[in-house]
Amino acid sequence: MSKAVVPISGGLDSSIILSIAAQKHDEVYAISYDYGQRHDKELLYAGIQVDEYDIEEHKIIDLWFFKDIASSSALTNSNIDVAHARDVLGDAQTVNYVPFRNMMMLSVACAYAEAIEANVVYHGSALVDSQAGYWDGSKEFLSSINSLIGLNRKSKIKIEAPLIKLSKQQIVKIGIDNKVKFEDTWTCYEGKEKACGYCTACSSRIQGFLQNNIKDPVEYERTDIPW
Amino acid sequence: MSKAVVPISGGLDSSIILSIAAQKHDEVYAISYDYGQRHDKELLYAGIQVDEYDIEEHKIIDLWFFKDIASSSALTNSNIDVAHARDVLGDAQTVNYVPFRNMMMLSVACAYAEAIEANVVYHGSALVDSQAGYWDGSKEFLSSINSLIGLNRKSKIKIEAPLIKLSKQQIVKIGIDNKVKFEDTWTCYEGKEKACGYCTACSSRIQGFLQNNIKDPVEYERTDIPW
Numbered sequence: 001m002s003k004a005v006v007p008i009s010g011g012l013d014s015s016i017i018l019s020i021a022a023q024k025h026d027e028v029y030a031i032s033y034d035y036g037q038r039h040d041k042e043l044l045y046a047g048i049q050v051d052e053y054d055i056e057e058h059k060i061i062d063l064w065f066f067k068d069i070a071s072s073s074a075l076t077n078s079n080i081d082v083a084h085a086r087d088v089l090g091d092a093q094t095v096n097y098v099p100f101r102n103m104m105m106l107s108v109a110c111a112y113a114e115a116i117e118a119n120v121v122y123h124g125s126a127l128v129d130s131q132a133g134y135w136d137g138s139k140e141f142l143s144s145i146n147s148l149i150g151l152n153r154k155s156k157i158k159i160e161a162p163l164i165k166l167s168k169q170q171i172v173k174i175g176i177d178n179k180v181k182f183e184d185t186w187t188c189y190e191g192k193e194k195a196c197g198y199c200t201a202c203s204s205r206i207q208g209f210l211q212n213n214i215k216d217p218v219e220y221e222r223t224d225i226p227w
Numbered sequence: 228m229s230k231a232v233v234p235i236s237g238g239l240d241s242s243i244i245l246s247i248a249a250q251k252h253d254e255v256y257a258i259s260y261d262y263g264q265r266h267d268k269e270l271l272y273a274g275i276q277v278d279e280y281d282i283e284e285h286k287i288i289d290l291w292f293f294k295d296i297a298s299s300s301a302l303t304n305s306n307i308d309v310a311h312a313r314d315v316l317g318d319a320q321t322v323n324y325v326p327f328r329n330m331m332m333l334s335v336a337c338a339y340a341e342a343i344e345a346n347v348v349y350h351g352s353a354l355v356d357s358q359a360g361y362w363d364g365s366k367e368f369l370s371s372i373n374s375l376i377g378l379n380r381k382s383k384i385k386i387e388a389p390l391i392k393l394s395k396q397q398i399v400k401i402g403i404d405n406k407v408k409f410e411d412t413w414t415c416y417e418g419k420e421k422a423c424g425y426c427t428a429c430s431s432r433i434q435g436f437l438q439n440n441i442k443d444p445v446e447y448e449r450t451d452i453p454w
Contacts, residue, residue: 065286065335068286070339070342099337100341100376103330103337107327108331112326135378135380138378141378144371147374151363155326
């Protein structure tokens with residue numbers, strides 16, 4: 001019996017991972033995090049995505065303390081503007097970075113996995129995340145956190161990140177092949193009615209669709225996207 | 228300027244660490260976790276301890292989701308009896324183990340440290356923790372989690388565990404030297420009026436005092452302790 005825990009943000013990458021995990025494991029358990037993120041509407045999309053598969057359970061975990069202790073991030077502090085793609089130099093951690101978010105969330109997912117005796121926890125990082133300066137989205141991070149959790153004496157859990165070496169072009173391609181409903185995903189860091197089209201998250205998503213020569217079904221405020 | 232984050236459980240070990248950190252750093256920030264633990268009265272003691280030092284801030288973090296996802300532990304599930312010292316064989320993880328608790332809590336402490344630009348996070352594990360079967364209280368865990376957080380590109384944070392090689396006898400000795408108010412600490416896993424004297428936590432504490440030939444000022448239900 002193969003059991004997996006899939007963290008679902010409501011975004012593109014985790015929706016692709018869900019489509020992969022649903023094919024591969026006997027039982028899939030979904031987990032989402034409510035950390036007071038500016039774009040908390042992603043949680044609504046997480047729920048819609050989970051409903052499209054045969055999932056055992058969907059836990060929504062309250063991590064609101066992030067707003068209190070990690071107030072340096074644009075994602076948890078509404079007084080800081082979200083970084084746009086044009087502002088990002090590719091190495092330093094941008095204001096969109098939330099301190100230790102991935103380590104924190106993966107610890108919670110591993111605790112859940114240990115409790116339900118799952119042996120795989122998925123991690124949604126893609127190539128663009130380490131390129132954008134997120135240390136906790138890199139291959140080195142994945143390898144190191146697996147060494148750490150490998151010390152657990154009873155539960156043998158492995159964190160898998162099937163997208164970590166893939167470009168957005170390749171990720172969107174998997175989504176097309178797996179018939180992922182792109183309209184049911186939310187990527188934009190701004191929590192507005194339409195996606196902005198300018199933030200780092202929108203930018204890489206748009207690129208992925210353009211490189212596959214298809215139009216993203218999500219609506220954008222930005223009007224100059226060359227679909 | 229040296230800044231440190233000290234997780235304070237209200238117990239013996241973290242009170243000793245607080246006494247060490249208060250001597251060593253210019254600024255000390257305390258953090259405690261409310262995870263629905265059976266012995267939540269330890270949080271009251273954490274507050275009393277913090278008041279005894281010149282601490283910049285004391286954060287209490289709500290991790291109540293632990294009760295939901297980590298229900299396999301006697302510490303978060305009141306239907307499971309706390310393990311007594313006589314039941315513990317020294318290798319397997321006992322029912323007192325809370326899945327991934329230390330990794331989880333250290334991630335939060337590191338996020339806090341990054342936000343306030345502290346470079347040290349303390350970790351309260353002592354020799355008895357790895358002997359009692361807690362993988363996340365071992366030297367290997369400490370070394371591995373430091374490798375992981377060393378990947379952070381901007382914030383250089385180190386986790387220090389000054390008690391990790393020390394017996395309870397040695398720890399109580401430091402407490403005596405540093406004039407720690409032992410009466411203001413709470414160790415027992417049961418959350419009752421008096422400490423039980425039987426659980427794994429009480430047992431090692433009692434041993435530490437007996438080996439120093441002093442009486443623990445905390446009151447115990449157990450009546451046959453040879454002070």
